[in-house]
Amino acid sequence: MGKGGKGKGGGGYPWWEHIKGKGGSKGDDGGRADGGGGGGAPRQKQPSTKGTTLQRNLEQMEGRGYPSYKDLMGSPWDMEGCGGAQVIFDRVQGDPYAPPSWVRVRIPSSSTKFPAEYVTSSRVRNVALCDFLTRVLSDMLHGGTGTDWTKAVSGGGWGGSKGGDINVDAPGQFVIPRTSIVATADHVEARLTLSLPARGRSVEGYRAAEIIGGLMDAVRKSLYYDSLDAEVLRSHILSVEDQDAARAQLEGLGLVAFVSNGSVLPRKSGVDNRPMTTKDDPNLVLFKSPSSLEVELEVPNKGRITGMGIRKGITMIVGGGFHGKSTLLQALQVGVYNKVHGDGREFVICDPTAVKIRSEDGRFVCCADISPFINNLPFDRDTHAFTTSDASGSTSQAANIVEALELGSKAMFIDEDTCATNFMIRDAPMVELVAPEKEPITPFIKRVRPLFDDLSVSTVMVIGGSGDFFPIADTVICMERYQASDVTTEAHDVAKRHGRLAPERVPFPSLQAERVLLREGLAPDFKVSAKSLRCISYGNTEIELTYVEQLIETGQAKAIMDALQHLSHSPKYVDGKRTLVEIIDMLEDALSADGRSAGEQGLDTISKECPCPFHSLPRRFELGAALNRLRTAKVVRRSASEGRPAKATRKAA
Numbered sequence: 001m002g003k004g005g006k007g008k009g010g011g012g013y014p015w016w017e018h019i020k021g022k023g024g025s026k027g028d029d030g031g032r033a034d035g036g037g038g039g040g041a042p043r044q045k046q047p048s049t050k051g052t053t054l055q056r057n058l059e060q061m062e063g064r065g066y067p068s069y070k071d072l073m074g075s076p077w078d079m080e081g082c083g084g085a086q087v088i089f090d091r092v093q094g095d096p097y098a099p100p101s102w103v104r105v106r107i108p109s110s111s112t113k114f115p116a117e118y119v120t121s122s123r124v125r126n127v128a129l130c131d132f133l134t135r136v137l138s139d140m141l142h143g144g145t146g147t148d149w150t151k152a153v154s155g156g157g158w159g160g161s162k163g164g165d166i167n168v169d170a171p172g173q174f175v176i177p178r179t180s181i182v183a184t185a186d187h188v189e190a191r192l193t194l195s196l197p198a199r200g201r202s203v204e205g206y207r208a209a210e211i212i213g214g215l216m217d218a219v220r221k222s223l224y225y226d227s228l229d230a231e232v233l234r235s236h237i238l239s240v241e242d243q244d245a246a247r248a249q250l251e252g253l254g255l256v257a258f259v260s261n262g263s264v265l266p267r268k269s270g271v272d273n274r275p276m277t278t279k280d281d282p283n284l285v286l287f288k289s290p291s292s293l294e295v296e297l298e299v300p301n302k303g304r305i306t307g308m309g310i311r312k313g314i315t316m317i318v319g320g321g322f323h324g325k326s327t328l329l330q331a332l333q334v335g336v337y338n339k340v341h342g343d344g345r346e347f348v349i350c351d352p353t354a355v356k357i358r359s360e361d362g363r364f365v366c367c368a369d370i371s372p373f374i375n376n377l378p379f380d381r382d383t384h385a386f387t388t389s390d391a392s393g394s395t396s397q398a399a400n401i402v403e404a405l406e407l408g409s410k411a412m413f414i415d416e417d418t419c420a421t422n423f424m425i426r427d428a429p430m431v432e433l434v435a436p437e438k439e440p441i442t443p444f445i446k447r448v449r450p451l452f453d454d455l456s457v458s459t460v461m462v463i464g465g466s467g468d469f470f471p472i473a474d475t476v477i478c479m480e481r482y483q484a485s486d487v488t489t490e491a492h493d494v495a496k497r498h499g500r501l502a503p504e505r506v507p508f509p510s511l512q513a514e515r516v517l518l519r520e521g522l523a524p525d526f527k528v529s530a531k532s533l534r535c536i537s538y539g540n541t542e543i544e545l546t547y548v549e550q551l552i553e554t555g556q557a558k559a560i561m562d563a564l565q566h567l568s569h570s571p572k573y574v575d576g577k578r579t580l581v582e583i584i585d586m587l588e589d590a591l592s593a594d595g596r597s598a599g600e601q602g603l604d605t606i607s608k609e610c611p612c613p614f615h616s617l618p619r620r621f622e623l624g625a626a627l628n629r630l631r632t633a634k635v636v637r638r639s640a641s642e643g644r645p646a647k648a649t650r651k652a653a
Contacts, residue, residue: 052079052216054087055209062205066096069196069203076106082216083111083224090610096163096198102613105219106189113225118237119183124338128240130181131171131340132233133223137181137190138170140218149214152195161204163195164211166218169614173273174552175240175338177592177617179603181223188223191613239341242299247335247349249297253309256411256458257332257350258297260307263287264344265324265331265482275344285324285482292486293475297347305347308484313452313474315460316491324482325462326415332460333413333550336619351458354411355404355621356549358418359393363544366628367635372447372509373398373423376440383440384512385637393420394441399628402511405457406581407624412451414444415462418547425468445469450508470495471502514638517580521632522568530557538564541631548625555616560626562606562615563587579638580627588620 051059054077061068069092076086084107091102109119118129141149152165168190169180182189197204197211221227250258259265265287266276278284289308297305310332317325335350371383374395391399397420404412416424426443449472451457463469470476476491477484494500524539533554536543538561545551566587567573573583593602603615627633 051209051213052081053077054079055212058203058205058209058212060205061203061208064203064205066196066198066201066203067094069093069101079105079216082107082220084108085111085216085219087212087215093196096196096201100163100165100167100193100195102610103192103194103215104189104611104613105192105215105223106187107219107223108187109185112188112223114183114188115225116185118233120185122241124241124244125237126183127177128175128237128338129233130178130183131175131240132236133183133188133190134168134171134178134180135340136222136228137218138168140222141166141168141215145214145217145221147214149211149218153197161197161199161207164197164204164207165195166192166211166215167194168192169555169616171340172553173339173343174334175340176553176556177603178555179607179612179615182611190219190223191611193613236341238301239346240338242302243338243346243349245299246297246305246347247352250349250351253295253297254312255295255309256312256315256354256460257310257335258295258307258347259287259289259310259328259331259484260305260347261286261288263307263331263346263348265327265348275342288483290477290484290486293477293484307347308477310460310477311475312456312458314448314458314469314472315475315477316469316473317460317462317477317479318464318487318491319479321464324479325464326417327482328477328479328484329413329415329460329462334552336550337552350413351411353409353621354413355400355409356413357397357400357404358415358547358549359420359423360391360396360400360547361393363391363396363399363547364389364629364631365391365395365399366633367515367637368399368402368628369511370395370398370402371512372402373442373444374440375442376437389631394423396420397423397444403624403628404621405455405511406515407584407621408581409621410456411458411460413460416465417462425466427468445472446503446506447508448472449502450506453505454508467491467494467498467500471500514579514581515635516577516638517567517574517583517627518576518634518636519568519571519574521630521634522564522574524565524568528561528565530554530561533557536561536626538630539632543626543629543631545622545626545629548622551618551622553616555614556618556622558612559591559603559606559615560618560623562608562612563591563618563623564626564630565608566606580624580635584620584624584627587623591617 072089073092076088079085079087086106088104088106089101090104093099093101114129118125120126149166152163153161169178171178180191182191194211197207246258250256263286264275264284266284268274268276268280276284289306293308294306295309299305317328319325331345331348332350333354333356334345335348336352336354339346366387367385369384370386374383377383386395386399388395401412422441422443424444426439445468448459451459461469470491473488473491475486476488478487526539528536528538530536533551534546536545536557545557551557567583573586590605591603603617604611606615
């Protein structure tokens with residue numbers, strides 16, 4: 001039986017063991033009795049009185065030209081004997097080699113019978129329910145019914161059978177709003193892609209009818225409350241609810257992050273985000289808080305949770321190489337998201353506005369006020385409205401910080417391994433050799449304290465190569481053999497013995513410019529695609545998101561892609577007067593419409609003609625990151641005193 005595999009619905013524990021009637025062997029009702037249909041001769045037409053109206057219609061299409069499939073669109077198809085379920089074809093491919101068709105299966109709530117407390121009582125429960133159903137449906141399609149319906153047939157050459165795969169946007173370790181499953185008070189709706197089968201360019205109607213039968217079998221075993229293990233479903237929903245509740249408590253406790261005792265921070269591998277186990281490494285260490293940093297949270301279902309509280313302010317994570325510094329930070333940076341029950345990082349949580357900051361050589365920057373960090377560039381380049389198509393390590397890191405501040409970040413995570421050294425520190429010998437008036441960069445060490453004191457922005461840094469930050473750190477955590485200890489006092493003592501002093505206290509400079517986004521340059525001049533998490537092909541340009549580390553699902557990149565197109569033709573958002581922040585505010589409100597994970601509101605706002613089956617909700621910071629990296633974007637500066645747009649000076653660095 002299929003187990004979802006890496007990022008395919010496995011979710012950290014065996015979902016397939018918790019489904020009533022876990023499916024049979026190949027050849028069961030709805031399965032591919034012939035192994036899926038290879039490249040042999042076409043099937044003989046045999047009139048059928050069995051199956052649903054849709055299946056009989058598909059059988060009658062056998063051998064017709066492939067465009068005949070277009071007749072499936074229009075009114076919903078009633079699936080007799082399935083509790084009022086309907087199949088809706090929103091988009092039908094015009095060719096067997098084209099992207100797959102979009103299909104919805106909608107079932108009345110009176111048949112699915114999910115408790116109202118899961119569907120309508122709160123947004124977080126609704127999202128958790130839809131996430132669980134997506135995982136189970138994905139598992140059913142991956143073999144839980146006895147057949148793997150996600151595998152396309154491609155044998156037999158041009159004239160052979162091809163297509164036939166069904167897919168749902170399977171989650172990985174995170175629980176976020178998606179459009180794959182929608183649950184409302186009226187219905188539960190699954191959204192899938194289906195490669196309609198063909199032989200050459202002729203309809204394979206009998207095989208299509210068989211595939212629909214397999215789809216409905218998977219739906220029956222995954223989208224009805226009576227088919228699921230109620231306790232496992234409830235545990236999943238309550239775990240996600242507790243994570244949300246814990247994150248909401250951080251502000252009141254003066255914390256920027258929290259790591260529960262017993263958390264599993266390491267992952268299986270660099271390409272497998274599931275938790276490491278003792279089978280993977282017998283030396284696995286569970287997290288334990290130092291007693292001096294231990295705090296308690298109270299969540300509604302699990303009750304009391306104990307772990308390490310990282311206080312607001314400046315926190316350093318130190319330690320030797322390979323002792324767990326970056327592992328801790330990597331767990332913290334995804335603490336903005338809820339995780340699947342069993343992930344090991346469920347209660348590794350952080351301020352929801354936290355942003356991972358790094359250098360990013362070569363990135364595009366437009367009209368950013370990086371003057372708090374960089375000034376007096378050669379040839380009088382303006383750093384109050386800095387623009388470049390090829391940012392350096394230091395200018396890119398400065399831009400990443402001010403863009404995060406612009407969008408409202410109150411916490412920043414930094415790992416020295418991915419930073420520009422000259423941006424972070426500047427020691428006395430270098431100051432002596434290169435006079436301050438000849439150095440455009442004000443290092444981060446001089447700005448990190450004012451960031452917190454003046455703007456209430458906390459910083460958590462992994463630092464292993466310099467003690468210059470010791471005098472200004474509020475907390476210093478040492479990782480040794482994956483165990484955390486509080487060495488704040490020792491770090492301050494070391495700084496005193498070595499004569500390390502905190503930099504002179506100066507206020508954080510005010511950011512001068514509000515940036516106004518113009519519609520010009522937003523519309524792509526060619527087709528768009530987001531085939532991977534890290535890159536969006538947007539017309540003839542690419543939006544490079546490789547170093548936007550808090551993107552976690554390809555569905556987020558696809559949602560960002562469609563959101564940018566939505567902005568390009570909507571004067572409601574981009575009117576030449578609204579700032580980039582105001583536009584992101586409006587878009588975030590629309591995408592995060594309360595009460596459901598998708599539907600007529602929420603993520604469906606950015607769907608073009610019909611509901612999209614593979615959108616996942618991005619945060620405002622990742623939306624902004626994509627806009628800020630769109631090389632065709634046009635931005636003008638509006639100063640606070642003028643109250644109107646002013647053209648930015650555009651000089652490449």
